[in-house]
Amino acid sequence: MAERIRLEKTIVSENDRLAAVLAARFDEAGLLAVNLMSSPGAGKTSLLEATARHLSADLRLAAVDGDLATDRDAQRIQRAGMPCRQINTGGGCHLNGKQVAEAVKAFDLARLDILFIENVGNLVCPASFDLGEHRRIVVSSTPEGDDKPVKYPVAFRSADAVVLNKIDLIPVTDFSLDAYREFVRDVVKPGVPLLELSCKTGEGLDAWFDWLRAQRAAVAAEVAGRRE
Amino acid sequence: MHEVSLAQAVWRQVAAEMADHAGRRLVAVHVVVGAMSGADPESLEFALGLLAAESDWPDADMDVRQEPVVLVCRGCGHEYEMTEVRLVCPACGGADVEPTRGMELRLESLEVE
Numbered sequence: 001m002a003e004r005i006r007l008e009k010t011i012v013s014e015n016d017r018l019a020a021v022l023a024a025r026f027d028e029a030g031l032l033a034v035n036l037m038s039s040p041g042a043g044k045t046s047l048l049e050a051t052a053r054h055l056s057a058d059l060r061l062a063a064v065d066g067d068l069a070t071d072r073d074a075q076r077i078q079r080a081g082m083p084c085r086q087i088n089t090g091g092g093c094h095l096n097g098k099q100v101a102e103a104v105k106a107f108d109l110a111r112l113d114i115l116f117i118e119n120v121g122n123l124v125c126p127a128s129f130d131l132g133e134h135r136r137i138v139v140s141s142t143p144e145g146d147d148k149p150v151k152y153p154v155a156f157r158s159a160d161a162v163v164l165n166k167i168d169l170i171p172v173t174d175f176s177l178d179a180y181r182e183f184v185r186d187v188v189k190p191g192v193p194l195l196e197l198s199c200k201t202g203e204g205l206d207a208w209f210d211w212l213r214a215q216r217a218a219v220a221a222e223v224a225g226r227r228e
Numbered sequence: 229m230h231e232v233s234l235a236q237a238v239w240r241q242v243a244a245e246m247a248d249h250a251g252r253r254l255v256a257v258h259v260v261v262g263a264m265s266g267a268d269p270e271s272l273e274f275a276l277g278l279l280a281a282e283s284d285w286p287d288a289d290m291d292v293r294q295e296p297v298v299l300v301c302r303g304c305g306h307e308y309e310m311t312e313v314r315l316v317c318p319a320c321g322g323a324d325v326e327p328t329r330g331m332e333l334r335l336e337s338l339e340v341e
Contacts, residue, residue, distance in 0.1 A: 001341070002255045003339065005340060010334055011241060013233060153264065157327075187313060190324045
């Protein structure tokens with residue numbers, strides 16, 4: 001007769017353990033770590049290029065960038081003025097803590113203000129992999145359609161800010177901004193901002209830069225609070 | 229896509245538990261995945277089975293059950309099961325709802341002989 005042993009134990013994966021180590025390193029270094037997730041082509045790299053051009057003068061920025069096989073993203077980000085380390089996942093659909101831990105060795109973290117982690121373009125798997133980041137961003141874009149938030153609720157629910165890119169294309173698509181705003185409101189955590197912008201025209205980018213600056217200060221306060 | 233790595237984490241935990249029951253045979257592993265955990269129950273069951281075949285208990289039954297998302301409204305305290313992708317409290321209309329169940333992967337129990 002079999003005996004049933006009740007455990008009710010949450011499975012903590014190897015990745016969660018690594019993420020905790022990364023988080024501690026990011027805290028120690030005093031930087032803001034931001035994980036960017038989106039479907040392919042939504043504009044994560046474009047957002048980092050724009051960020052590099054506008055904020056590099058005041059803030060020390062760096063990025064690690066996940067891509068299946070190429071280093072095109074890292075080259076673009078570097079050309080825009082932000083040091084960037086490419087991570088090739090070799091077909092892997094998300095970044096994991098091990099890859100990020102290896103890639104950030106390229107930087108002196110204590111000399112950075114913001115570290116961006118650009119995930120592999122995919123709105124499913126990256127949502128389940130904590131990379132030790134302080135803040136998580138989901139980027140979506142108008143040509144993808146206005147129902148992305150309800151189709152990928154796990155990713156959107158985990159976001160600390162939602163960026164809607166390519167708002168300049170709204171007139172030539174079937175995208176409904178009202179519908180999108182409602183879908184976002186339905187799935188995100190309370191108080192999570194929606195930043196509507198266009199990396200192409202620059203419209204709305206200031207709100208993104210302000211958000212980043214505000215998060216730097218907020219995270220510094222959170223880390224100091226935990227130390228007390 | 230990442231159910232294999234999750235299955236490996238489950239098996240590490242199973243092996244650790246079985247170390248406390250040395251000499252006994254593992255009959256079944258019961259795992260619960262939340263509907264918003266990001267893991268697909270069918271793929272996870274498949275991956276657990278592959279790892280079982282390589283374990284000391286190749287015949288152990290791998291059971292993965294999906295559990296619904298349970299939300300609690302911080303405004304009015306209403307607790308309810310999520311039936312649509314809409315994180316708004318049906319009782320008071322507030323948006324400050326927090327999932328209390330259905331976000332995680334849990335090793336619920338083992339059956340041993």
